[in-house]
Amino acid sequence: MSRAFAVQFRRFGLPGATVLLLAGAGLLYTVRWEWSPGWMSLVMSQRTYLMLSCPVAIGVGAWLARREHRAKVAELFAATPRPRHQRVLLTLAAVGGAVGLAQVAVLVVTGAWIASTARYLPGEAIAAAGVGVLAVIASAWLGTALGRLASTPVTAPVLAVAGFAAILSVPLAFHEDWQSTLASPAWGMNQFIEYQTIPGRVSAAQAILAAGVAVAAAILLATSRWRTRTAAFLPIVLGLALAVTVMPHDYDRVTIDPVAQQPVCTADTPRVCVARAHAGLLDEVTPHARQALALLAKLPDPPTSVVENTNTYLDESTIVRYGADTVPFDVEVGDDGHLKHPEFLLDRMLDSGGASAAGCPNGFDVATGMAAGAWLSGRQPRPDPNAGTYVVGPGETPPPGDDVVATRLWERLRTLPEAEALARVEAVRRAALECVDARGLLDGDTR
Amino acid sequence: MRTMSAAETAPATYAWAIHAEQLQVRAGRHLAVDGLDLRLQTGVHGLLGPNGAGKTTLMRALATVLKPSGGQLTLLGEPVGSRADLRRVRRGLGYLPQEFGFYPRFTVREFVEYMAWLKEMPKRAVPAAAQRAIERVGLTAKADAKMKTLSGGMVRRAGIAQAIVNDPQVLLLDEPTVGLDPEQRLDFRELLQDVGVDSCVLVSTHLVEDVVAACTDVVLVNEGKLVFQGSPEALMAHGEEGDAGFSPAERGYSALLRRHRGAAA
Numbered sequence: 001m002s003r004a005f006a007v008q009f010r011r012f013g014l015p016g017a018t019v020l021l022l023a024g025a026g027l028l029y030t031v032r033w034e035w036s037p038g039w040m041s042l043v044m045s046q047r048t049y050l051m052l053s054c055p056v057a058i059g060v061g062a063w064l065a066r067r068e069h070r071a072k073v074a075e076l077f078a079a080t081p082r083p084r085h086q087r088v089l090l091t092l093a094a095v096g097g098a099v100g101l102a103q104v105a106v107l108v109v110t111g112a113w114i115a116s117t118a119r120y121l122p123g124e125a126i127a128a129a130g131v132g133v134l135a136v137i138a139s140a141w142l143g144t145a146l147g148r149l150a151s152t153p154v155t156a157p158v159l160a161v162a163g164f165a166a167i168l169s170v171p172l173a174f175h176e177d178w179q180s181t182l183a184s185p186a187w188g189m190n191q192f193i194e195y196q197t198i199p200g201r202v203s204a205a206q207a208i209l210a211a212g213v214a215v216a217a218a219i220l221l222a223t224s225r226w227r228t229r230t231a232a233f234l235p236i237v238l239g240l241a242l243a244v245t246v247m248p249h250d251y252d253r254v255t256i257d258p259v260a261q262q263p264v265c266t267a268d269t270p271r272v273c274v275a276r277a278h279a280g281l282l283d284e285v286t287p288h289a290r291q292a293l294a295l296l297a298k299l300p301d302p303p304t305s306v307v308e309n310t311n312t313y314l315d316e317s318t319i320v321r322y323g324a325d326t327v328p329f330d331v332e333v334g335d336d337g338h339l340k341h342p343e344f345l346l347d348r349m350l351d352s353g354g355a356s357a358a359g360c361p362n363g364f365d366v367a368t369g370m371a372a373g374a375w376l377s378g379r380q381p382r383p384d385p386n387a388g389t390y391v392v393g394p395g396e397t398p399p400p401g402d403d404v405v406a407t408r409l410w411e412r413l414r415t416l417p418e419a420e421a422l423a424r425v426e427a428v429r430r431a432a433l434e435c436v437d438a439r440g441l442l443d444g445d446t447r
Numbered sequence: 448m449r450t451m452s453a454a455e456t457a458p459a460t461y462a463w464a465i466h467a468e469q470l471q472v473r474a475g476r477h478l479a480v481d482g483l484d485l486r487l488q489t490g491v492h493g494l495l496g497p498n499g500a501g502k503t504t505l506m507r508a509l510a511t512v513l514k515p516s517g518g519q520l521t522l523l524g525e526p527v528g529s530r531a532d533l534r535r536v537r538r539g540l541g542y543l544p545q546e547f548g549f550y551p552r553f554t555v556r557e558f559v560e561y562m563a564w565l566k567e568m569p570k571r572a573v574p575a576a577a578q579r580a581i582e583r584v585g586l587t588a589k590a591d592a593k594m595k596t597l598s599g600g601m602v603r604r605a606g607i608a609q610a611i612v613n614d615p616q617v618l619l620l621d622e623p624t625v626g627l628d629p630e631q632r633l634d635f636r637e638l639l640q641d642v643g644v645d646s647c648v649l650v651s652t653h654l655v656e657d658v659v660a661a662c663t664d665v666v667l668v669n670e671g672k673l674v675f676q677g678s679p680e681a682l683m684a685h686g687e688e689g690d691a692g693f694s695p696a697e698r699g700y701s702a703l704l705r706r707h708r709g710a711a712a
Contacts, residue, residue: 079512
């Protein structure tokens, strides 16, 4: 690294980069629940907040251009032999390197939070993070170029606000996901499902467009005549054309990564599996899962393995129903990257005798499932922190919670002889496996 | 001590470091330099003239910042025209503009090193050259201070340091003594004499006494034209008791200007 570059990096690049790093890392730490599940979640969350990082980078670039203008060095530099484009490239490299590094540093600082729990790092996450770095660099360069063209005290704030408005509103002008995704690097990055991904071709298209904008900004800065400045349109037009070609036009913003759904299992038996996206949590899940299998063993034809339910329920035709030998369960990750409410994991695994009714077309009686599970564990049903709440109108009385109803059923079940109670729990399990109504199976006369 | 490059030790192939013939330079729409003839070689030359005489415009043209609009200008044997490749000439130039712009957050060393990079000095030579230039202007103690923390006189000295960092063959200093205290001005005169041993130094100033004390040659311009070129003694010889001024040099200066204005009228 040359001394000239080091000086420019320190004096021009670092102030803006520090702002981006502090703001970016600070912001992400306030929304840890968004990205604590894993690397792809973190990258997508950071990409979402490009809606702020890019405008800030534009403002930083314009502020630097203003500083250059106020320094009045043009006269002095004009008498030096170094070609203008070399000087501009050095400045761009220093500014771009610093803000790009800040974007990476945000990932490093936040990544440290989940380093012990996040295992699955797909290439798509690296590519998506790279697009974020490119977008921030292109924004800073664009801000520098525009700031030079209109060097006024209000240019930087105006450009930052305009950039924020544009990054939010321009994607809304399009109807197709692929068009909106090209219009903004922050668009469609909310992760609804932890197996979600950004396809490589989408990142490639976005990277091409960002590179086109960056080159256009460099041309604007390196040239001093309006006629040559018009050449800046060329990389934008070329980049856009190439990006439109590369971008999959059937792109759905909720694209699932099948590798993230693949099971990662314990080497020993009984087998416990989580999705690859949650591989780092296998050790936390295993003791709860094996305890559940041990308690379920009193049932006839008991399940022999516990597997993470990787159904996304986006498309009914793709829903996988687990067999009687498997206890499916949902992994929920807390803000700290570890299992969320692990003390309830056993209860959930035992619900309906270890059979999940999720995906049953007519639903399933939650309280009955909870009561069956509680009888197996020997513990009174508890309100699940993840359970939804009823919405009631003014003056209405909310219905009793599932745990209250389940407790009533559980108490009645306990009054029954052991064999009778077991048979009723087994009936609930069968109902869940077959997606039939389980109401009345625990407290009715028949089973 | 520093290592001289082969290019630096090679004999000059030109007669004059600065050679202007019927030079015309515009400052905006105004023809600020109008048919100026000038020949300068190694030594310290003081450029004198009243406000609006065209001194700064001439300095800017010699610094290759402004393109001549007429006549001939040759610097270090290279013609300076609208299509000329000025890169080689500029490597041999040092320039301190009247309004010295700088990056306030850079330290003195950083700024001088950055200017050395802009002057395309060999990468390895830059740190030592910057240190030497800073020492020569007496800013060693402030080398690592930010430019924005310097006093006006120190900023001027930093400006001179960047101008001499590449050991220029032509050094152009526009009002270099502004902001310098009397002691610093004395040091500056010594520096000029030192640099002028093997370079062509052109110093634009209002201070006639500085020119007399530090320069081997005086160039007086008015209304864009050369009024006088000669030694300080010759300048003084033009003055008479009745002429305006507190010293022989000032009287010579005002006498020459008065005669030039009279002839023009």
